Amino acid sequence: MGEHGHGPPKGIVRWLTTTNHKDIGTMYLVFSLVMFLVGGLMALVIRSELFQPGLQLVDPAFFNQMTTMHALVMVFGAVMPATVGLANWMIPMQIGAADMALPRMNLFSFWLLAFAFLLLLSTLFIPGGAPAAGWTLYPPLVLQTGQAFPMAIFAIHLMGASSIMGAINVIVTIVNMRAPGMTLLKMPLFSWSWLITAYLLIAVMPVFAGGVTMLLTDYYFHTSFFNAAGGGDPVLFQHVFWFFGHPEVYIMILPAFGIVSEVIATFSRKPIFGYEAMVYAIASIAFLSFIVWAHHMFTVGMPLAGQLFFTLSTMLIAVPTGVKIFNWTATMWRGSISFEPPMLFALAFLFLFTIGGFSGLMLAIAPADFQYHDTYFVVAHFHYVLVPGAVFGIMAAVYYWLPKWTGHMYDMALAKWHFWLSAIFVNVLFFPQHYLGLAGMPRRIPDYALQFTEWNMVSTIGAFGFGLSQLLFVWLIVKCVKGGERATAGVWDYQHGLEWTVPSPAPYHTFEKAPEVR
Amino acid sequence: MSIAKRMLMRSAVAGVLAALATMPAHAGWDLLNMPKGVSELSREIYDMHMIMLWICTVIAVFTFGAMIWAMVRFRKSKGAVADGKMLHNARLEAAWTIVPVLILIGMAIPSVEKLIKIEDTSGSELTIKVTGYQWQWHYEYLGTGVSFFSRLARDSDAARQKRSGIDPRSVEHYLLNVDKPLVVPTGTKIRMLLTANDVIHAWWVPDFGMKRDAIPGFINEMWISVDEDKPGTYRGQCAELCGADHGFMPIVVDAKPPAEFRAWLEQQMAAAAGSRLAATE
Structure with a gap:
């Protein structure tokens, strides 16, 4: 840290060697945007093939590679790195710290992630192609993967290591580096949501790593963890996977909860309603996420007692989630609401995430799940919580903090176009999938019976509309980085939080002297 | 809006309407909810x-x-003033x-x-063992010696090949037809034992309500029944990703009144016994 007062080095060296939280945050965010487009292209391949019955474009094996890679890229490459990028940029600024606590590890975890994706995406170009057993990697099917198998497992290990390091960094930063007076219960909700997310990551990533390592030894050393012929059990993997996988979905959504809390308060011009309840609700959701995993696998033939337990525990999640929805609504109540782009995305989140919550509650009921399971109803459900949920949350954050990052206001009209097109097409894309699932269309099939044609066509039209709308987002960001009206320190009419006390763009080093928080 | 833009819009709308009009009249637009089913x-x-x-x-x-x-x-635009004291x-x-x-x-x-x-499978009158294979189903009527494979019908299989040139609309029950359906009696509680030979599959006929995984090395059970007054053909699909042809292993169940079913089973038993005899001679 001998270069106080100097700017960063110029050119590529800056990005390869930086330990600055803002630079690393930017790299994470750009990486995530690129992966969002790559994963989106894969989704368009899937939706193009499903536009009409019959196989027109791809063969079934490649179709399965696309569904598998789309999920892995979107989960580990787009959503998680975006929230890590936001954490890097915003947590030090929100708690009044000069940087993240462990800056070199921070850089290392970014490059690990980049390398992991280079490895994972390269499997598309090797003989036999990419993994095709679904992102859930269920054995025995996943053990039929060809040369891509060890590469995918290694890539997953690297992503896991990267996430764990990122999580340690967040925890150490928040626990040790808060400015004087910034008690935990004064901390902004985005930082709170990330503190809890970080604990989830540390708890479940090693479990996933263990699971995929057992796959690896089953594959190469003929152990039989998941092979009944050798005394193992394929369902054991599903338990291990979902013990990781359920908290994983909260790892993706909790930071969005934090963002939406900040944005709704700002544009209602009023502090968040029930701040402490919001913190406790996030913590309760995080705790419950550890005891509900088997609701993803009601059809594996669990004993009755197990099915009852997982049905009831899953239903409980509706309680703290409801508290959050009601508190957001109460924050708007008797507010002074305006509809800038971040608020538009936060409001769409509020409505559409709630729809995903309702279908989630329906899926929790084991007897009904016997029909829903592995159909497009499930696909519709998790895309509602992940796209207009997590992704809209991230977009709200970008529109909220972009002037702070770049020092420029962005093109508001373009941002509104982006919002309205995204919000309309995301529903055209995913709402009909509820119908398809209820009418009996299984997920992960490249071709379908004729009665599913109409809604599949609608869904595909929605997919192209949604995908193309995202080009506006890219264009808007590029334009805003290059120039635009100068942003003030406060940016918005109503500010809460330390990040609005520093100039825009935020200087390369902020809070070298810790601010006093009253 | 300029005239050129308006014309562009109009032709786009007309194009979409024309595309919609060419769709078959029995379209799936009304498929909005779960079937009530027949059990x-x-x-x-x-x-x-x-x-x-x-x-x-x-x-x-x-x-x-x-x-x-x-x-x-x-709304701020309507002059609303925030009540900053509303904290909890x-x-x-x-x-x-x-x-x-x-x-x-x-x-x-x-x-x-x-x-x-x-989950209560007690009191069943017939047990059928279902085994999933990549990519077909095998059915065994326990205790009768009757068993057979059931796979995607030939015409569907030909039409589903990539760029086959065959219009799926010309194929009867495209992707939902098999060479030899499972036959069950109506009005009977039937216990299904599910397992698999290679990877995990899942047996699912929406009209029966239930879906359960077929897992290699393990036997799952579930029960189904078809209403006495609802004989007919019911169709479903494998519901657990099982590899490249996961989308092409349909399930077809022919539900017959008990007397007809018995006649069918006896005929199958005789045929099975005949072929066993032929094999030993």
């Missing part, structure tokens, strides 16, 4: 689904109503924690009842 279980499951759907709809009306009301009533309200917050708990208990009770019924 006791499928109706129980359908009822559970509808209970949930209605409860969610009512909650949605209230919560979305409150959100919309707030968005309309408390213990009573209100307790209410919106406790009321959902009560609603959940209301949902939990019927779901527990139904689950207990679904």
Whole structure:
């Protein structure tokens, strides 16, 4: 840290060697945007093939590679790195710290992630192609993967290591580096949501790593963890996977909860309603996420007692989630609401995430799940919580903090176009999938019976509309980085939080002297 | 809007309408909900689904109503001034924690009842063992010596090849037809034993309500029944990703009245015995 007062080095060296939280945050965010487009292209391949019955474009094996890679890229490459990028940029600024606590590890975890994706995406170009057993990697099917198998497992290990390091960094930063007076219960909700997310990551990533390592030894050393012929059990993997996988979905959504809390308060011009309840609700959701995993696998033939337990525990999640929805609504109540782009995305989140919550509650009921399971109803459900949920949350954050990052206001009209097109097409894309699932269309099939044609066509039209709308987002960001009206320190009419006390763009080093928080 | 733009819009709209008009009249637009099905279980499951759907709809009306009301009533552009002192309200917050708990208990009770019924396979009159293969099903009527494979019908298989040139619309029951369907008696509680030979599959006929995984090395069980007055052909698909041809291993069940079923089974038993005899000679 001998270069106080100097700017960063110029050119590529800056990005390869930086330990600055803002630079690393930017790299994470750009990486995530690129992966969002790559994963989106894969989704368009899937939706193009499903536009009409019959196989027109791809063969079934490649179709399965696309569904598998789309999920892995979107989960580990787009959503998680975006929230890590936001954490890097915003947590030090929100708690009044000069940087993240462990800056070199921070850089290392970014490059690990980049390398992991280079490895994972390269499997598309090797003989036999990419993994095709679904992102859930269920054995025995996943053990039929060809040369891509060890590469995918290694890539997953690297992503896991990267996430764990990122999580340690967040925890150490928040626990040790808060400015004087910034008690935990004064901390902004985005930082709170990330503190809890970080604990989830540390708890479940090693479990996933263990699971995929057992796959690896089953594959190469003929152990039989998941092979009944050798005394193992394929369902054991599903338990291990979902013990990781359920908290994983909260790892993706909790930071969005934090963002939406900040944005709704700002544009209602009023502090968040029930701040402490919001913190406790996030913590309760995080705790419950550890005891509900088997609701993803009601059809594996669990004993009755197990099915009852997982049905009831899953239903409980509706309680703290409801508290959050009601508190957001109460924050708007008797507010002074305006509809800038971040608020538009936060409001769409509020409505559409709630729809995903309702279908989630329906899926929790084991007897009904016997029909829903592995159909497009499930696909519709998790895309509602992940796209207009997590992704809209991230977009709200970008529109909220972009002037702070770049020092420029962005093109508001373009941002509104982006919002309205995204919000309309995301529903055209995913709402009909509820119908398809209820009418009996299984997920992960490249071709379908004729009665599913109409809604599949609608869904595909929605997919192209949604995908193309995202080009506006890219264009808007590029334009805003290059120039635009100068942003003030406060940016918005109503500010809460330390990040609005520093100039825009935020200087390369902020809070070298810790601010006093009253 | 300029004239050129308007013309462009108009031709685009006309194009979409023309595309819609060419769709077959029996289109799937009306496929919006879960089938009620033809068995006791499928109706129980359908009822559970509808209970949930209605409860969610009512909650949605209230919560979305409150959100919309707030968005309309408390707009800055309408001169709304924020009430910065509205920070929390213990009573209100307790209410919106406790009321959902009560609603959940209301949902939990019927779901527990139904689950207990679904899992009770006792008192079945016929047992059929189902084995999933990549990519076909094998059915065995336990204790009768009758067993056979059931795979995608030839015409569907030809049409589903990449760029086959065959219009799927010209194929009867495209992707939902097999060479030899499973035959079951109506009005009978049938126990299904499910397993697999290679990877995990899942056996699912929506009209029967149930779906269960077929897992290699393990045997799962479930029961189905078809209403006495509803003989007919019922179709479903493998529901667990099982490799490249996962989308091409349909399930077809022919439900016959018990007398007809017995006649069919006896004929199959005789044929099976005949072929066994031929094999030993």
